[in-house]
Amino acid sequence: xxxxxxxxxxxxxxxxxxxxxxxxxxxxxxxxxxxxxxxxxxxxxxxxxxxxxxxxxxxxxxxxxxxxxxxxxxxxxxxxxxxxxxxxxxxxxxxxxxxxxxxxxxxxxxxxxxxxxxxxxxxxxxxxxxxxxxxxxxxxxxxxxxxxxxxxxxxxxxxxxxxxxxxxxxxxxxxxxxxxxxxxxxxxxxxxxxxxxxxxxxxxxxxxxxxxxxxxxxxxxxxxxx
Amino acid sequence: xxxxxxxxxxxxxxxxxxxxxxxxxxxxxxxxxxxxxxxxxxxxxxxxxxxxxxxxxxxxxxxxxxxxxxxxxxxxxxxxxxxxxxxxxxxxxxxxxxxxxxxxxxxxxxxxxxxxxxxxxxxxxxxxxxxxxxxxxxxxxxxxxxxxxxxxxxxxxxxxxxxxxxxxxxxxxxxxxxxxxxxxxxxxxxxxxxxxxxxxxxxxxxxxxxxxxxxxxxxxxxxxxxxxxxxx
Numbered sequence: 255x256x257x258x259x260x261x262x263x264x265x266x267x268x269x270x271x272x273x274x275x276x277x278x279x280x281x282x283x284x285x286x287x288x289x290x291x292x293x294x295x296x297x298x299x300x301x302x303x304x305x306x307x308x309x310x311x312x313x314x315x316x317x318x319x320x321x322x323x324x325x326x327x328x329x330x331x332x333x334x335x336x337x338x339x340x341x342x343x344x345x346x347x348x349x350x351x352x353x354x355x356x357x358x359x360x361x362x363x364x365x366x367x368x369x370x371x372x373x374x375x376x377x378x379x380x381x382x383x384x385x386x387x388x389x390x391x392x393x394x395x396x397x398x399x400x401x402x403x404x405x406x407x408x409x410x411x412x413x414x415x416x417x418x419x420x421x422x423x424x425x426x427x428x429x430x431x432x433x434x435x436x437x438x439x440x441x442x443x444x445x446x447x448x449x450x451x452x453x454x455x456x457x458x459x460x461x462x463x464x465x466x467x468x469x470x471x472x473x474x475x476x477x478x479x480x
Numbered sequence: 481x482x483x484x485x486x487x488x489x490x491x492x493x494x495x496x497x498x499x500x501x502x503x504x505x506x507x508x509x510x511x512x513x514x515x516x517x518x519x520x521x522x523x524x525x526x527x528x529x530x531x532x533x534x535x536x537x538x539x540x541x542x543x544x545x546x547x548x549x550x551x552x553x554x555x556x557x558x559x560x561x562x563x564x565x566x567x568x569x570x571x572x573x574x575x576x577x578x579x580x581x582x583x584x585x586x587x588x589x590x591x592x593x594x595x596x597x598x599x600x601x602x603x604x605x606x607x608x609x610x611x612x613x614x615x616x617x618x619x620x621x622x623x624x625x626x627x628x629x630x631x632x633x634x635x636x637x638x639x640x641x642x643x644x645x646x647x648x649x650x651x652x653x654x655x656x657x658x659x660x661x662x663x664x665x666x667x668x669x670x671x672x673x674x675x676x677x678x679x680x681x682x683x684x685x686x687x688x689x690x691x692x693x694x695x696x697x698x699x700x701x702x703x704x705x706x707x708x709x710x711x712x
Contacts, residue, residue: 262614
């Protein structure tokens with residue numbers, strides 16, 4: 255496990271607390287505002303979803319552990335805004351700079367009238383790319399350790415618990431944007447994406463029940479024939 | 481910010497004039513992260529960021545209101561329930577949904593962010609499906625709305641892959657011994673919709689009545705659908 259977010263299989267987190275059925279409720283009054291602010295800022299197109307995930311994962315482990323979900327979003331949003339030069343550290347500290355006239359709206363500022371259409375838009379992550387090297391039924395071995403092959407400490411979507419494991423391809427999704435590259439401005443680098451099933455006994459040494467499985471969605475460069 | 485100047489509401493509210501900002505005081509986290517310059521109270525942090533982004537022309541507060549309205553009142557598990565009910569009522573639709581969910585959903589007018597690539601997985605007497613995102617909290621928003629707190633919790637993210645049956649017990653669900661569990665860890669942009677088994681006693685119900693039996697958690701795999709006649 256290289257980063258704090260990669261928690262699949264960890265012990266000690268205690269019970270899961272179910273909630274009433276229906277539309278999930280925001281637990282705090284500021285949660286919906288944090289959600290909306292993050293989505294509206296994301297609509298400016300200054301970063302990809304992969305870069306946003308990497309920003310959340312790059313929080314200091316102590317912050318990641320103590321922050322609620324939307325606090326992680328806010329912290330990552332602030333960090334991204336500064337990293338992209340859209341907001342200065344001084345503005346975060348002191349509030350908006352006082353100006354004579356308000357700046358013109360950003361050309362991609364999300365308007366209220368466009369919200370429904372933007373949220374309902376289907377913007378696929380599939381891309382033209384190489385033909386798949388594996389087919390459903392093939393046995394594959396995952397990279398060990400789980401790591402970004404381009405950038406030390408960079409973003410990857412291979413969970414630590416599934417690293418170095420042999421699994422079976424169950425779905426071939428075709429080429430998708432590779433997060434390991436896209437999160438770091440290295441291009442979309444589309445690669446075939448697969449759903450790979452692992453035997454729970456292989457992952458954990460012992461399964462809760464023989465035959466139980468866990469799947470993960472993994473890109474071709476995470477995989478070798480097994 | 482000098483006293484007497486117009487202050488945008490919310491910005492820097494948690495510091496007294498002249499006092500060092502709490503984030504500049506010795507603290508337990510990294511100062512490499514600009515977010516630590518924001519107020520420490522999260523409600524004030526949101527207000528501060530909103531003030532800055534609004535003043536810079538990056539965000540329109542009216543758009544924020546519209547986004548909130550969408551996820552508080554419009555998009556939720558009733559959308560996914562409509563899809564599942566149709567699959568229960570129409571074998572042809574069920575086959576189409578399982579073969580190519582994106583096409584089947586598009587035909588129903590269901591789409592949106594975080595629902596770009598959907599795979600529907602059907603529960604059977606042999607296999608129970610359950611969905612998690614261990615690395616963050618990926619979730620099929622256009623089908624189920626915003627994720628409930630438990631889905632985003634460390635406990636669910638950590639435990640669902642290792643001990644799904646113990647997690648199901650937290651939800652009051654016990655599976656038959658001969659039913660295998662398959663946990664889908666959503667590590668890419670593929671979002672999984674669990675199609676639960678149609679409950680006994682639901683023959684003859686129309687799609688609307690069937691949809692009322694489909695709970696949010698049954699479409700994540702941590703619950704089972706209601707039985708006809710049970711309280712909603």
